[in-house]
Amino acid sequence: MGIRIGLVLSIWALTWSIASAQTTYYVANTGSDENDGRSLLTPFQNLAKVNTLSLQAGDAVLFRRGDTFRGSLQIRKSGSIGKAIRFDAYGNGPKPLLTGSVVVSNWTSLGNNRWQASCSTCGTTVTNVFRNGLAQPLGRYPNPDAPNRGSLTVQAHVGTSQLTSREPLRTDWTGAEVVLRPTYWIIDRATITQQNENNLILNNSSTYPLTEGWGYFIQNHPATLDQSGEWYYNPTSKTIQLYTDQINPNAQVLTAAAVDRVIDIAGASFIILKNLHIAQARTTNLYALNVSNLTLTDTDFTDSGEDGVIIQGEGKDILINRCSITNSNNNGFVIGSYQNVTFQQNIIRHTAILPGRGKSGDGQFTAFQSSATQNTLIEHNIIDSVGYIGLSVQNNSTIRQNLITNFCMTKSDGGGIYLFNGAQLPMDNILVQSNIIRNGIGTFGGLSDNVIGGAHGIFLDDCVNGVDLVDNTIADCQGLGIYLHSVSNLNLLRNTCFNNSLAQLILYNYDRSCLPRNNIIKGNILVAKNATQAVAGYISSANDLAMFGTMEHNYYARPFNDVSIIRSVYNGNIVNDLNLPQWQAQFSRDGTSKPSPISYKEYSIQSVSNVNRIHNSFDSNTEGWEAWGPYSNGQVTWNTGYKLDGGNLQLNVSTLSHQADSYVLMYKGIQAVTKSKSYLLQFDATSPTERKISVFIRKQQAPYQDLTRRYEFIVGPSRRSYEFALTPSTDEANALLTFQFHEDSQPVCFDNIRLQEASIVLNNPDDFIRFVYNPTSSDSTVTLDKPYRDVRNHYYNRQVTLKPFTSVILLLDTFPPVDIRLWFQTDQPYPKINEVTSFSVALYNESVGQTTGLNKVQWTCRLPAGLTLVNSNGLSYKDSLLTGTVQHLQRDTTFVFQVKTATPGSYSLAAEVTATTFADPDSTPDSGTNDGEDDSGLTTLRVRTQTDTTAVVTATDPLTGRNSIYPNPSSDVFTFVAEADISLSRVVDLLGRERLNLGAIRQGQTIRFGQQLPGTYYLLYIQYNTGEQRIIKLIKR
Structure with missing residues (x-):
């Protein structure tokens, strides 16, 4: 009995605690607004009832899955820390649908496949009509598939308010709407207020004057209805006309967007919307004003008449996670001047792809637009199929690991990522990193047959500054890969641009007061796919190209025509198309950059x-x-x-x-x-x-x-x-x-x-050049059926593995790989001050007999500050960088240079192979000296004062020092005991060829080696964890 009473008391206490902390309300189509809504058996029925609730912190409103709720959800109450007000789903099945559309029924036939029905709850406009849940086309003239790309032509115009049509207008279009393209990046809509034959008088609020010779079309008029599904709305009679040559519309479900905002939040905080489907608003599916601590997760926003999600005013702590925003007629997601905004793992798809359905003017047809000012994170999202700009942000924003595809489908002169600073406001802390941007589409200019190349991958426009573009991939755009217009203080690092029709990179300034200065362009891979694509351009109205910034270690490649790959324009009209050496010589930029490592015939x-x-x-x-x-x-x-x-x-x-x-x-x-x-x-x-x-x-x-x-x-x-x-x-x-x-x-x-x-x-470039990218959060391995190399001359034989959001451009390798090894050492690792020390750089061709042409190899070594070059022995030396080149490395060769210093201390030097004719199977030229590859070497000088009496171990004495090797000489096995931690150890012969690699050895570890070595002299090369190096002579009998 005691146990039973205790259990009852515990359940009672738990129930009382939950009830005091929150109330859960249930809403279902089968409910009643007369219910209390507090149980599964007594749910509410309508959104209007939910709007009357005085919700408290910690309350939840749950909508039954599989049900549809028409109207608008008004949220005006706030939760608190740890007690958010939650709007969620319950039960099984599809997410509950909250929709702004109303059912339109009782259709009557007007003859000739036209039907009409009343919509008493519709307002001054209707932005969408749906048949069985699918949006139907607004009637237009001419039809999209008509000649002239479905357009009429502006013959003449007066400002923005009057146009003369080149084509005759035999219908009175008064009251209809005209859709205009005054320029590439604007689509305007204006009402026709008067018509006199081919002259139209417009009520047009646009600031952009009309453009003669460009197209326009007419919509929202009953005379436009001639294709199945087309509709027209008459706001005076509040009737909808529908053209259908299929089924009687009374046998289908037709709805019209009538409610402005399905979710309307104002002045609230600590709100969670989860597992909902918000759809078919007349204007905006979710509109929020002056909110904070708003979380939208696992919620779908579809078929908005204008915008998907709008968050305006001011606030902070906004999280949008795992949501989808699809089929928005204008903008997908817009947020104002907020702080702490996170937009993660969302999908924005099909935004503003119908030219007559979005809003007029600037700032429209964009998938994601943020004016947030502090701590904005946009990552792991998919943006696909957008009429104009994919993504745009302001200060203190990180854009990371997003996939952006198929943009500028309706307008041009935009970008997958677009930033603008025409007002020249302070900008700072914008990081665009590891995004993949593909398939900028571009639209026609006027009514010409040419698609304007205005769909740029990343477009930084008008005085943008303080931006880091790092490790992005831009490919297959009808425009420029990266377009930098009058930018400064930009870090453009390790980006890859491929197969962008106009060029892979342009840095341009012609008429702006903000000059391109202090830019760093480093480590970028710019590859044109075919012979007519440009690689890069640096353009200025002044003679200041050398002042644009630092350019180094870039790859400018056009394998099918590597001649004029860089266009330079200065003083406005001096145009030169240069190869890389010419560009380097004329402007002293890109001294360490390289062209394509391989070329093909067309x-x-x-x-x-x-x-x-x-x-x-x-x-x-x-x-x-x-x-x-x-x-x-x-x-x-x-x-x-x-x-x-x-x-x-x-x-x-x-x-x-x-x-x-x-x-x-x-x-x-x-x-x-x-x-x-x-x-x-x-x-x-x-x-x-x-x-x-x-x-x-x-x-x-x-x-x-x-x-x-x-x-x-x-x-x-x-x-x-x-x-x-x-x-x-x-x-x-x-x-x-x-x-x-x-x-x-x-x-x-x-x-x-x-x-x-x-x-x-x-030749089809696709047979020679392969572009591989990984838009996922996991490593991706691609199998290769042919040998390839990349622009760095890294060799790929059977497969390539890509890290998340990385890419590689693979060039078919028509030559066998050649293994190049570098050996770097000094004859005196412990010199005194002003004592001349010699260094030797040995290059070895370990694939002798495999090459059919000249095997050119280049290496570099940068001298640290404090060392003075005494003798270069013919090596090139500039800006502390030693460069050696062998035109044809048949077997091996050695370079020697000498240095000294007047300052005691430790000096680390590194030599590496920076360029080769052929791909290397186990090394990548110019990839750094810390990657463990055999095409680089490290050594350290420890310079002593003249009075320093510290014992110095000689380089080749096998019996002294802190390591024991015995027996030496040996007729069988050498035994080696390490008395300190060793990072690298290997045995080479007197020609420098590696015979054994012993790897890293721990202090006190015993290693036995050398039994298989033939009898002769060898050197054991040791590098300690401290950076100190040592060479011990071995004698094998």
Whole structure:
């Protein structure tokens, strides 16, 4: 009995405690607003009843799953710390649906597939009509699939209030709405107030004047209804007309968006919305004003007439987690000047993809827009299919590991991530890190046939500053990968841009007072997929490109045409398309940056005709070639020498005009050419100085237009052979093969020019370049069926593994890998001050016999402050950086340099391979010295004073020091006892080739090794955890 009484008392006490802390209210379609709502058996029925409750901190309102609740939920009460007011779901099945639509029934036929019904609760506008839950199209003229891309044309205009249509308007459109594109980034809507034939008078509040020659269309008028599902709303009669050639609408469920806000929160705090489906508001599915401690989690917001979620006013501590916002006609998510905002693991999809359904003016058609000012975190979200901008933020924001795809689908001149600071306000602490941005779509300019390349991956516009763009991936955009317009104090670090149509990176300033300064552009990978895509551009109206910032360790790659990969524009009109060495030499930027490690032809030759259009070896004359220049100073002569075969054709300038627009043409007639046929051009060329030349086929007579694309190539002091396939775009009876270069005092010499008809097949870049990315939170492994390398020359054979939100651009490797090893050591690790110390850098080709061409290898070593270079032995030395290059590493080679210092102390030096011709199977050039790879080495000098009497262990004495090796000499096994912790140990022969790698050894550990070594001399290389290094000579008998 005592136990039973105790149990009853415990249950009673627990129940009383819960009741005193909170009240749970239940709402179900089968309930009644006359109930108390406090149990599953006595639920409320309607949202209007819930709005009358005087909710207290800790209360919960639960909606039954699978039910639909029409109307608006008004939240005006607040919870408290630890006692939030919660709106949630109960039961089983789909999330409860809270909707702003009303059922429209009793449809009557008007004939010709038109039906009409009253909507007495609809207001001045209806933004959506749904049939069986699916949004139906608002009627428009012309239809989207009509000619002219479904548009009429603005013939003339007066400001914003009047337009004249190029096409005749035979219907009276008064009262309808016109949808206008005044510019690329604006879509406006205006009411037609008056019509006089083809002239429309508009009630248009836009600040953007109309653009002649651009399109417009008309909507929300009964005359537009001619396709199934199209509808029109008459606000005067409050009726909806529907065109349907399918089922009688009375046999379907049709609803109209009538309630402005399904969730309306004002002045409340400590509110939780969870496991709900909020849908079909006339304007906004959730609107909150001046709220704090608001949590939205596991809730879906769909089919809003305008915006999905709007949080305005001021407040703090906002969490949106695992929600979805889909099918918003205007903006997806907008938040005002709040603090402590977290937006995690959400999906925003299908935002503003219908041009006539979003709002007019700026700031519209955006998936995510934040004006929050402090501690904003946006991470692990998916933003997909958006009419304009994917994501935009202000200060103190982190945008991390988001996937943004398919943006600028309705407007252009925007970005997947877009930041703007036209007012030049202070900006700080914005981190954009490890996002993947793909498939900027772009829209047409006016009614032309060209898609404007205005869908940029990351777009920082008008005086943005203080932003870090780090480890982002941008690919497949119809625009620029990264567009930086008048930015400063920017860190652009380790980003990857691939296959963006206009260019991978542009840093630009033309007319803004905020000059690009103090930017750091480092470690970025910029790869153009095809031969016509640009890689990068640096553009200014002044002569200040070298002042834009620090640029280093970037990769500028266009494997199908690595010639003019960087466009420089300065003083507004001086334009140069440069290769990387030219850019480095002219502007002293990107000294450590690299071009593509491998190149491909744009075509494969199937067959070549035996008939030569041109076959000139210039044995004795110029063979009919001519020259021309706009200043009559071009000439061709016959010459010998210049590293060519006997006689050659020399193109030069007789007298320099010193005009910026001066150029010289060298040409020869080739008779008729045929559209789409290919002509294979081969020749040799050289010049005393490096320069860029273009070759093409053009018309012989006026208007002298080009018949083929212009192909650029670089000539220089070394003789090179060239090959191009020229394919005319039209037939021409009299064509010229033409070479063109800018005026210069040095000649260009040609030899062995041959032109033949050929059958070619264009190579598909997808067969050579593979882009792999991982948009997930786990490692991802991709199997490879061919060997590849990346731009860093890292080799991939069977697979590639990517960390979360990383990517790699793989280049098909047509050559076998070559293993390069570096050995770095000093002859005196403990010198005295001012004592000259020698260092040796040994390079070893451990894949001897595998290469078919020159195996060029470059290494660098940066001297720490305090060391003075005494003897470079021919090495390049600039800004404390030593650089050594071997043009063809067949087996091994050694470089030696000497240093000294007048200051005692410890100096750490590192040497690493920074560039190779071939991929390395176990190392990545220029990847740092702390990655454990064998293409780098570390050593430390400990410089003593002249009076320092501390004992110094000699480098090759096997019997002294703190380690014991015995026996030495040995005819079998060496035994080694470590008396200190060792980070690295290996045995090499006297040529520096590694024979054994003993790895890390703990203090006191005993290692036995060397039984398999042949009898000769060896060196045991030891590096202690302290950084000290030691070499012990071993004798094997």
